[in-house]
Amino acid sequence: MSDEVLVARGLRKAYGDRVAVQEVGLVLRAGEVLGLLGPNGAGKSTTVGMICGLTVPDAGTVTLSGGVGLASDAVGYKRRIGLVPQDIALYEELPARMNVELFGALYGMAPALLRRRAGEVLDMVGLADRARDKPATFSGGMKRRLNIACALVHDPEILLLDEPTAGVDPQSRNAIFDNLVRLKRAGKALVYTTHYMEEAERLADRITIIDHGRVVAEGTQAQLFARLPAAQTLHVEIDGEPDDALLSGLPGVQRVGQRLDISVGDIGSDAGPLLAALARRGIAVRGLASARATLEDVFLQLTGRALRD
Numbered sequence: 001m002s003d004e005v006l007v008a009r010g011l012r013k014a015y016g017d018r019v020a021v022q023e024v025g026l027v028l029r030a031g032e033v034l035g036l037l038g039p040n041g042a043g044k045s046t047t048v049g050m051i052c053g054l055t056v057p058d059a060g061t062v063t064l065s066g067g068v069g070l071a072s073d074a075v076g077y078k079r080r081i082g083l084v085p086q087d088i089a090l091y092e093e094l095p096a097r098m099n100v101e102l103f104g105a106l107y108g109m110a111p112a113l114l115r116r117r118a119g120e121v122l123d124m125v126g127l128a129d130r131a132r133d134k135p136a137t138f139s140g141g142m143k144r145r146l147n148i149a150c151a152l153v154h155d156p157e158i159l160l161l162d163e164p165t166a167g168v169d170p171q172s173r174n175a176i177f178d179n180l181v182r183l184k185r186a187g188k189a190l191v192y193t194t195h196y197m198e199e200a201e202r203l204a205d206r207i208t209i210i211d212h213g214r215v216v217a218e219g220t221q222a223q224l225f226a227r228l229p230a231a232q233t234l235h236v237e238i239d240g241e242p243d244d245a246l247l248s249g250l251p252g253v254q255r256v257g258q259r260l261d262i263s264v265g266d267i268g269s270d271a272g273p274l275l276a277a278l279a280r281r282g283i284a285v286r287g288l289a290s291a292r293a294t295l296e297d298v299f300l301q302l303t304g305r306a307l308r309d
Protein backbone atom coordinates (compact mmCIF):
# COMPACT_ATOMS: atom_id res chain seq x y z
CA MET A 1 0.00 0.00 0.00
CA SER A 2 1.26 3.46 -0.84
CA ASP A 3 0.82 4.95 2.65
CA GLU A 4 3.08 2.37 4.31
CA VAL A 5 6.01 4.25 5.84
CA LEU A 6 7.74 1.28 7.45
CA VAL A 7 7.68 -2.44 6.82
CA ALA A 8 9.55 -4.89 9.06
CA ARG A 9 9.81 -8.52 8.03
CA GLY A 10 11.20 -11.66 9.66
CA LEU A 11 13.03 -9.89 12.49
CA ARG A 12 15.02 -12.20 14.73
CA LYS A 13 17.36 -11.55 17.63
CA ALA A 14 18.93 -14.01 20.04
CA TYR A 15 21.14 -13.29 23.04
CA GLY A 16 23.19 -16.43 23.44
CA ASP A 17 20.70 -19.29 23.75
CA ARG A 18 17.79 -16.97 24.51
CA VAL A 19 15.76 -16.04 21.47
CA ALA A 20 14.33 -12.59 22.30
CA VAL A 21 12.49 -12.03 19.01
CA GLN A 22 11.67 -14.33 16.11
CA GLU A 23 9.78 -13.90 12.86
CA VAL A 24 8.44 -10.52 13.92
CA GLY A 25 6.93 -8.46 11.14
CA LEU A 26 4.91 -5.26 11.21
CA VAL A 27 3.58 -2.59 8.94
CA LEU A 28 3.28 1.08 9.89
CA ARG A 29 1.22 3.61 7.95
CA ALA A 30 1.27 7.40 7.92
CA GLY A 31 -1.13 9.02 10.40
CA GLU A 32 -1.60 5.96 12.60
CA VAL A 33 -0.58 4.68 15.99
CA LEU A 34 0.51 1.06 15.98
CA GLY A 35 0.37 -0.37 19.49
CA LEU A 36 3.02 -2.97 20.27
CA LEU A 37 1.46 -4.78 23.21
CA GLY A 38 2.91 -7.59 25.27
CA PRO A 39 3.93 -8.62 28.78
CA ASN A 40 7.33 -7.94 30.36
CA GLY A 41 10.10 -9.63 28.43
CA ALA A 42 7.93 -10.31 25.36
CA GLY A 43 10.50 -8.73 23.03
CA LYS A 44 9.00 -5.26 22.48
CA SER A 45 12.13 -3.24 23.28
CA THR A 46 14.28 -5.59 21.23
CA THR A 47 11.93 -5.09 18.28
CA VAL A 48 12.00 -1.30 18.69
CA GLY A 49 15.80 -1.46 18.97
CA MET A 50 16.04 -3.33 15.66
CA ILE A 51 13.68 -0.87 13.96
CA CYS A 52 15.63 2.20 15.04
CA GLY A 53 19.01 0.68 14.27
CA LEU A 54 20.36 0.40 17.82
CA THR A 55 20.14 -3.41 17.82
CA VAL A 56 21.49 -5.41 14.89
CA PRO A 57 19.04 -8.17 13.92
CA ASP A 58 20.26 -11.72 13.32
CA ALA A 59 17.78 -11.89 10.46
CA GLY A 60 15.07 -9.81 8.85
CA THR A 61 14.73 -6.40 7.26
CA VAL A 62 13.21 -3.02 7.99
CA THR A 63 12.44 -0.79 5.03
CA LEU A 64 11.06 2.75 4.98
CA SER A 65 8.99 4.17 2.14
CA GLY A 66 11.05 4.82 -0.94
CA GLY A 67 12.98 1.61 -0.30
CA VAL A 68 15.29 3.25 2.28
CA GLY A 69 17.00 0.74 4.57
CA LEU A 70 19.76 0.90 7.15
CA ALA A 71 22.15 -0.95 4.88
CA SER A 72 21.58 1.30 1.88
CA ASP A 73 21.36 4.70 3.61
CA ALA A 74 21.92 4.63 7.39
CA VAL A 75 21.95 8.43 7.84
CA GLY A 76 18.86 9.00 5.72
CA TYR A 77 17.10 6.16 7.53
CA LYS A 78 17.86 7.42 11.04
CA ARG A 79 16.83 10.99 10.20
CA ARG A 80 13.32 9.77 9.46
CA ILE A 81 12.93 8.10 12.87
CA GLY A 82 12.67 9.54 16.38
CA LEU A 83 13.11 7.32 19.43
CA VAL A 84 11.73 7.83 22.93
CA PRO A 85 13.65 5.13 24.80
CA GLN A 86 12.31 3.16 27.74
CA ASP A 87 15.02 4.54 30.02
CA ILE A 88 15.08 8.34 30.08
CA ALA A 89 18.16 9.57 28.22
CA LEU A 90 18.95 13.18 29.19
CA TYR A 91 21.88 15.23 30.38
CA GLU A 92 20.61 16.06 33.86
CA GLU A 93 22.92 19.06 34.35
CA LEU A 94 22.28 20.73 30.98
CA PRO A 95 19.29 23.07 30.66
CA ALA A 96 16.24 21.54 28.98
CA ARG A 97 16.67 23.60 25.81
CA MET A 98 20.34 22.56 25.49
CA ASN A 99 19.31 18.92 25.78
CA VAL A 100 16.91 19.36 22.87
CA GLU A 101 19.47 21.30 20.82
CA LEU A 102 22.10 18.64 21.45
CA PHE A 103 19.85 15.94 19.99
CA GLY A 104 19.13 18.18 16.98
CA ALA A 105 22.85 18.85 16.46
CA LEU A 106 23.45 15.08 16.36
CA TYR A 107 21.13 15.01 13.35
CA GLY A 108 23.15 17.79 11.69
CA MET A 109 20.42 20.44 11.87
CA ALA A 110 21.41 23.99 10.87
CA PRO A 111 21.66 26.35 13.90
CA ALA A 112 18.79 28.70 12.95
CA LEU A 113 16.40 25.82 12.21
CA LEU A 114 17.51 24.04 15.36
CA ARG A 115 16.75 27.08 17.56
CA ARG A 116 13.31 27.45 16.03
CA ARG A 117 12.47 23.73 16.29
CA ALA A 118 13.77 23.52 19.88
CA GLY A 119 11.35 26.30 20.84
CA GLU A 120 8.49 24.58 18.99
CA VAL A 121 8.93 21.14 20.53
CA LEU A 122 9.46 22.50 24.05
CA ASP A 123 6.24 24.45 23.62
CA MET A 124 4.48 21.35 22.31
CA VAL A 125 5.35 19.25 25.37
CA GLY A 126 4.44 22.10 27.72
CA LEU A 127 7.98 22.88 28.88
CA ALA A 128 8.58 26.25 27.17
CA ASP A 129 8.59 28.04 30.53
CA ARG A 130 11.13 25.56 31.96
CA ALA A 131 13.51 25.69 28.98
CA ARG A 132 16.34 27.16 31.05
CA ASP A 133 15.96 24.69 33.93
CA LYS A 134 17.93 21.48 34.29
CA PRO A 135 16.21 18.08 34.07
CA ALA A 136 17.76 17.31 37.47
CA THR A 137 15.06 19.61 38.88
CA PHE A 138 12.20 18.00 36.87
CA SER A 139 9.57 15.46 37.90
CA GLY A 140 9.52 12.04 36.20
CA GLY A 141 6.67 13.15 33.93
CA MET A 142 8.50 16.33 32.90
CA LYS A 143 11.64 14.33 32.06
CA ARG A 144 9.54 12.02 29.88
CA ARG A 145 8.05 15.00 28.08
CA LEU A 146 11.52 16.48 27.55
CA ASN A 147 12.70 13.15 26.14
CA ILE A 148 9.81 13.26 23.69
CA ALA A 149 10.83 16.80 22.67
CA CYS A 150 14.39 15.53 22.05
CA ALA A 151 13.04 12.74 19.82
CA LEU A 152 10.92 15.19 17.81
CA VAL A 153 13.34 18.06 17.25
CA HIS A 154 14.52 16.80 13.85
CA ASP A 155 10.88 16.43 12.76
CA PRO A 156 10.93 12.67 12.04
CA GLU A 157 8.03 11.11 10.16
CA ILE A 158 8.16 8.02 12.41
CA LEU A 159 8.19 8.13 16.19
CA LEU A 160 9.01 5.04 18.25
CA LEU A 161 7.90 5.27 21.87
CA ASP A 162 9.07 2.52 24.22
CA GLU A 163 6.81 2.52 27.31
CA PRO A 164 6.82 6.33 27.49
CA THR A 165 4.49 6.55 30.47
CA ALA A 166 6.53 4.44 32.89
CA GLY A 167 6.79 6.36 36.17
CA VAL A 168 4.60 9.21 34.90
CA ASP A 169 1.86 10.95 36.92
CA PRO A 170 -1.68 10.96 35.44
CA GLN A 171 -1.48 14.64 34.44
CA SER A 172 1.73 14.18 32.44
CA ARG A 173 0.33 10.96 30.99
CA ASN A 174 -2.66 12.84 29.61
CA ALA A 175 -0.37 15.60 28.30
CA ILE A 176 1.75 12.96 26.54
CA PHE A 177 -1.37 11.35 25.02
CA ASP A 178 -2.61 14.74 23.77
CA ASN A 179 0.76 15.31 22.09
CA LEU A 180 0.66 11.91 20.44
CA VAL A 181 -2.84 12.47 19.09
CA ARG A 182 -1.71 15.81 17.64
CA LEU A 183 1.32 14.18 16.00
CA LYS A 184 -0.88 11.50 14.50
CA ARG A 185 -3.26 14.13 13.11
CA ALA A 186 -0.25 15.87 11.58
CA GLY A 187 0.38 12.67 9.60
CA LYS A 188 3.20 11.17 11.67
CA ALA A 189 3.38 7.42 12.14
CA LEU A 190 3.82 6.18 15.70
CA VAL A 191 4.81 2.87 17.24
CA TYR A 192 3.64 2.81 20.85
CA THR A 193 5.08 0.06 23.01
CA THR A 194 3.29 -0.78 26.23
CA HIS A 195 2.18 -3.55 28.55
CA TYR A 196 -0.80 -1.43 29.64
CA MET A 197 -3.74 -2.63 27.58
CA GLU A 198 -5.76 0.48 28.56
CA GLU A 199 -3.13 2.65 26.84
CA ALA A 200 -3.18 0.53 23.70
CA GLU A 201 -6.99 0.61 23.68
CA ARG A 202 -7.04 4.38 24.07
CA LEU A 203 -4.39 5.27 21.51
CA ALA A 204 -3.80 2.57 18.96
CA ASP A 205 -5.45 2.32 15.54
CA ARG A 206 -3.95 -1.10 15.06
CA ILE A 207 -2.32 -3.42 17.56
CA THR A 208 0.38 -6.04 17.25
CA ILE A 209 0.36 -8.41 20.22
CA ILE A 210 3.70 -9.99 20.96
CA ASP A 211 4.44 -12.82 23.36
CA HIS A 212 7.62 -14.85 23.91
CA GLY A 213 9.24 -12.96 21.03
CA ARG A 214 6.55 -13.80 18.47
CA VAL A 215 3.59 -11.94 17.02
CA VAL A 216 0.51 -13.77 18.29
CA ALA A 217 -2.09 -11.46 16.73
CA GLU A 218 -2.40 -8.21 14.90
CA GLY A 219 -5.17 -6.01 13.57
CA THR A 220 -7.55 -3.25 14.51
CA GLN A 221 -9.18 -3.48 17.92
CA ALA A 222 -12.42 -4.59 16.26
CA GLN A 223 -10.56 -7.38 14.45
CA LEU A 224 -8.89 -8.51 17.68
CA PHE A 225 -12.15 -8.45 19.64
CA ALA A 226 -13.76 -10.49 16.86
CA ARG A 227 -11.47 -13.37 17.91
CA LEU A 228 -13.35 -13.61 21.18
CA PRO A 229 -16.41 -15.84 21.51
CA ALA A 230 -18.39 -12.81 22.74
CA ALA A 231 -17.82 -9.07 22.57
CA GLN A 232 -19.68 -8.30 25.79
CA THR A 233 -20.85 -9.92 28.99
CA LEU A 234 -24.20 -9.24 30.60
CA HIS A 235 -24.13 -9.62 34.39
CA VAL A 236 -27.60 -10.40 35.74
CA GLU A 237 -28.23 -10.34 39.51
CA ILE A 238 -31.03 -12.78 40.32
CA ASP A 239 -33.13 -13.92 43.26
CA GLY A 240 -31.95 -17.24 44.62
CA GLU A 241 -29.75 -19.79 42.90
CA PRO A 242 -31.72 -21.55 40.12
CA ASP A 243 -30.65 -25.09 39.34
CA ASP A 244 -28.90 -25.81 36.07
CA ALA A 245 -31.98 -27.51 34.55
CA LEU A 246 -33.78 -24.17 34.66
CA LEU A 247 -30.94 -22.53 32.72
CA SER A 248 -30.60 -25.24 30.08
CA GLY A 249 -31.21 -24.04 26.55
CA LEU A 250 -29.92 -20.54 27.32
CA PRO A 251 -26.69 -20.17 25.34
CA GLY A 252 -23.56 -18.60 26.86
CA VAL A 253 -24.90 -18.53 30.43
CA GLN A 254 -22.66 -19.15 33.40
CA ARG A 255 -24.01 -19.04 36.96
CA VAL A 256 -21.80 -17.44 39.61
CA GLY A 257 -23.72 -17.66 42.91
CA GLN A 258 -26.71 -15.33 42.61
CA ARG A 259 -25.43 -13.88 39.36
CA LEU A 260 -25.63 -15.03 35.77
CA ASP A 261 -22.81 -14.05 33.41
CA ILE A 262 -24.13 -14.18 29.87
CA SER A 263 -21.86 -13.82 26.82
CA VAL A 264 -23.51 -11.74 24.13
CA GLY A 265 -22.40 -10.58 20.69
CA ASP A 266 -24.53 -7.43 20.55
CA ILE A 267 -26.03 -6.22 23.78
CA GLY A 268 -28.60 -4.03 22.02
CA SER A 269 -30.32 -6.89 20.22
CA ASP A 270 -29.51 -9.79 22.59
CA ALA A 271 -30.42 -8.37 26.04
CA GLY A 272 -34.19 -8.09 25.48
CA PRO A 273 -34.82 -11.68 24.34
CA LEU A 274 -32.50 -12.99 27.10
CA LEU A 275 -34.39 -11.14 29.85
CA ALA A 276 -37.69 -12.34 28.39
CA ALA A 277 -36.39 -15.92 28.43
CA LEU A 278 -35.39 -15.57 32.11
CA ALA A 279 -38.83 -14.16 32.96
CA ARG A 280 -40.52 -17.11 31.19
CA ARG A 281 -38.49 -19.47 33.41
CA GLY A 282 -39.63 -17.59 36.51
CA ILE A 283 -36.18 -16.17 37.29
CA ALA A 284 -36.53 -12.76 38.95
CA VAL A 285 -33.94 -10.19 37.87
CA ARG A 286 -32.73 -7.80 40.61
CA GLY A 287 -29.94 -5.97 38.82
CA LEU A 288 -28.20 -5.65 35.46
CA ALA A 289 -24.71 -4.61 34.37
CA SER A 290 -22.67 -5.10 31.24
CA ALA A 291 -18.94 -5.29 30.57
CA ARG A 292 -17.18 -4.80 27.26
CA ALA A 293 -14.41 -7.21 26.27
CA THR A 294 -10.89 -5.81 26.69
CA LEU A 295 -7.53 -6.52 25.10
CA GLU A 296 -6.75 -8.39 28.32
CA ASP A 297 -9.51 -10.85 27.32
CA VAL A 298 -7.98 -11.12 23.84
CA PHE A 299 -4.53 -11.85 25.28
CA LEU A 300 -6.00 -14.44 27.66
CA GLN A 301 -7.88 -16.09 24.80
CA LEU A 302 -4.72 -16.23 22.64
CA THR A 303 -2.17 -17.32 25.23
CA GLY A 304 -4.12 -18.72 28.16
CA ARG A 305 -2.31 -16.24 30.41
CA ALA A 306 -3.00 -12.75 31.79
CA LEU A 307 -1.13 -9.83 30.23
CA ARG A 308 0.14 -8.70 33.59
CA ASP A 309 1.47 -11.13 36.15
Ligand SMILES: Nc1ncnc2c1ncn2[C@@H]1O[C@H](COP(=O)(O)OP(=O)(O)OP(=O)(O)O)[C@@H](O)[C@H]1O
Pocket residue numbers: 015018019020038039040041042043044045046047086195
Ligand atom coordinates in the same frame (compact mmCIF):
# COMPACT_ATOMS: atom_id res chain seq x y z
N1 LIG B 1 21.03 -7.04 25.94
C1 LIG B 1 20.43 -8.20 26.28
N2 LIG B 1 21.16 -9.27 26.67
C2 LIG B 1 20.57 -10.43 27.00
N3 LIG B 1 19.23 -10.64 26.99
C3 LIG B 1 18.46 -9.61 26.61
C4 LIG B 1 19.00 -8.34 26.24
N4 LIG B 1 17.98 -7.51 25.92
C5 LIG B 1 16.85 -8.23 26.07
N5 LIG B 1 17.14 -9.49 26.48
C6 LIG B 1 16.15 -10.57 26.73
O1 LIG B 1 15.28 -10.63 25.62
C7 LIG B 1 13.93 -10.85 26.03
C8 LIG B 1 13.05 -9.72 25.51
O2 LIG B 1 13.39 -8.51 26.19
P1 LIG B 1 12.75 -7.11 25.79
O3 LIG B 1 13.42 -6.06 26.64
O4 LIG B 1 12.79 -6.93 24.34
O5 LIG B 1 11.24 -7.29 26.25
P2 LIG B 1 10.10 -6.23 26.48
O6 LIG B 1 8.87 -6.80 25.86
O7 LIG B 1 10.53 -4.90 26.00
O8 LIG B 1 9.94 -6.24 28.05
P3 LIG B 1 9.69 -5.02 29.08
O9 LIG B 1 8.25 -4.64 28.92
O10 LIG B 1 9.95 -5.66 30.40
O11 LIG B 1 10.64 -3.94 28.72
C9 LIG B 1 13.98 -10.95 27.55
O12 LIG B 1 14.04 -12.32 27.88
C10 LIG B 1 15.26 -10.26 27.93
O13 LIG B 1 15.80 -10.79 29.10
